[in-house]
Amino acid sequence: MGSGLLEFIINTLKIALIFVGIVSTVPLLVWVERRGSAFMQNRLGPNRVGPLGLLQLAADAVKFIFKEEFIPQKAEKVLYFMAPGLALLPAALTFVAVPLSTPVTVMGHTINMQMADINVGIIYIFAVASLGVYGILAAGWSSGNKYSLLGALRASSQMISYELAMGLSIVGILMIFRTFSLNEMITAQTGHLSFIWQGSTTTVSWLPNWGIFFQPVAFVLFITSGFAETNRLPFDLPEGEAELVAGYHTEYGGFKFNMFFMGEYGHMITSSALITTLFFGGYAIPFMSPDEVLKFWMGHAQGMAGLISLSAADIASILTTLTHLVSFLLKTGFWLFVYIWVRWTLPRFRYDQLMDLGWKTLLPWALANLVITTVFMFFARVKM
Amino acid sequence: MLGITPEDMLFHTFAGIATIGAILVVLVRNPIYSALFLALTMCVLGAIFFTLEAYFVSVAQITVYAGAVMVLFVMVLMLFDLKHEHEDIFRITPLNLSKILAVAVMCGFLVGTGWLAVSAVNGNPGAHVAPQTVAQDLEKKELPNELPAKQTHINPDEDFTNAEDAALIDEAKKEEVVLPDPNVVASTSDAEFGSTVSLSRRLFSKYVFAFEAVSLLLLVAIVGAVALAKSKGGTHHGG
Amino acid sequence: MAVDFNSIIHVGLNHYLILSAVLFSIGVLGVLMRRNAIVILMSIELMLNAVNLVFVAFSKYNQNIDGQIMVFFVMTIAAAEAAVGLAIAVAIYKRFKEVNISRFENLKG
């Protein structure tokens, strides 16, 4: 029972660490957004508090704590307080299945850098993401303001329409990788681009074996519905219109308002992590499989073994995990920057344009992409 | 003495939450709160399916029931906005009492038949059934629900490779295209029980007719829902 | 007879059957007691969920995957029923501004 308990403690620490990591990256993202958008509009952005304005985030967080607790008179008290939690919980739970890096073995314990290796990984993430709608509906209805109710209905019907297109767009990827678990998808995307065409394997040496080269259309659909799922510009109409003021979180202030933003940024982090895992090889280094990286570090670890008390193998595995973690963070960071970059360049859609795009363009495109991939694989017997 | 395994603890907590959630669905006055409690019950049932190693079914349950059907219920209830409609459900009238009594008797029958069915399967009434014993008992005893002789030779996991198809595969093997061994599934997750691959093998080979009937059912539902939505009852009578 | 805690604590097939029987009975109670058409539809969904639980429980204890496939078809029927049922309920609400089924007797032909 001892080792089980130790295992449990290590895992709980890992989960708490990753959750604190997410909660602390959200203010960082807010800072990047405010300064990034400032530079795009060649103004300065927050730089008073602390170096480069980094402490501005801590100041905001503290300010939120000391805001007056305010409940609108017509609000449903219980649901009014539960709504921020309902919005934050699915956003945090989707990050459980995302693989951050290769498992690390230190002093006999192997800790895999992923909260839970769920074998139905990708559809677990979509299932929990679909629960995010309850937070929005509860917030809109319980704050007693009819405009926030209208904003909540618009936001939720937008989210469910784009959820459909997102679910359909990844079926092509599942056909190619033939698995739901994200780890198996990453191991399938290592090395050079190679596929079996009519029985013979052809490899394209100058391209990594990423999912985007197999399903480019699915990538475009996935990233568009990713924007719509997180209610980001150009899809943030429910909060943007004049009469809706701030949409479903009009009546919220202080830390409750901050929690809605944490939920939105959590969804943003998860969907950029999904983009890297499904289409850009996740934590794998292009052209190199994780074992080659381990061999590379094993060579260098002999020298360092003397300095630290760990054995060479431990050092090598720690270094491989770190390199893969850095590659994962770089890729996801790039896609987070794309989220922010698009927000400050594209104008907002009108609501009927937005729904038409969801139902009349993305959905037919997803169906067409699916049928074409099926027919293509039927004739070409293309296999990973 | 009471070696409670984590799985048992998990089941008892989930069962408790599910029962309390279900009771609150019926008891709560405001329909929106009862819809939210039903969504909670469905998520907890999804978790129970996960402990029963039905991984894809639990995720499908959360996506379809908790993520789509209950969202429709909550949206429709919000559109109605039944602030005024407060019924007092449990007035103590002879009718209500007789209803509750009838339901209690029915519940007793259900639990009783379940108990007898389980004990009939392994011979001693009221015996506790561990997962493996039922499967082994089925092999040992000639029970009525034993599969008829003809069918047993089809291995449940190889629906495609019964006698008639074996010839096809041998002939296919002669071509240069190397056929994958039907038992070994290409992806690493092997076809053990409860994995999605074994489920979809059976779904798309043995239950094909039901699968096609599902699409017809959905088509009928789509046309029906659209016709109802455009019915004259609409607020703007433009139709 | 002595209550052996062992069979109560260790989860076997009985526990799942009892849980689904309880959920099913609560669903039936909901249908009988509640006056609101939408809550009646919800109780029917609850009963169908209890049936799904029995399917999955027997599918695991008999090591036969057909039970899980049946759950899909029950899910499809439940979703189609909920969709069309709610469309009818909304049409009635718009026409009669009333969802309380006791006042539906005046639905003249």
Add this chain to the structure above:
Amino acid sequence: MIQQLAPVLVLIVVVVGFVVVSLSLTFLAGPKRKPTAQKQMPYECGIPGIDNQTTKFSVKFYLTAILFILFDIEVIFLYPWALIYTDFLNYGPFIFVEMMVFMAILTFGFIYVWKANALDWD
């Protein structure tokens, strides 16, 4: 099974704890002021609200939700099919024809919905 479920439950406890702590923190730390009437009114840029809370709802919201359910069932049947498609192609075109019929019927339903302009947003 337990290794996959335990982290999810632990994370639920951590998140709920975080939400409860932060809400109670603002409750304690925040200034306590007597709620004035103006503050309590639903926020409408200062103009007092005209009619009561019931909005004139439009059909479109719940029709989108209904269509979402019905097409979500199609997506759920597509997921297991996608896993075994390439493997079962070797046993002949049966798996291909099967799904094409399923998709054709539902795409016909989608075209019907499109032509009945149930998707047009007024």
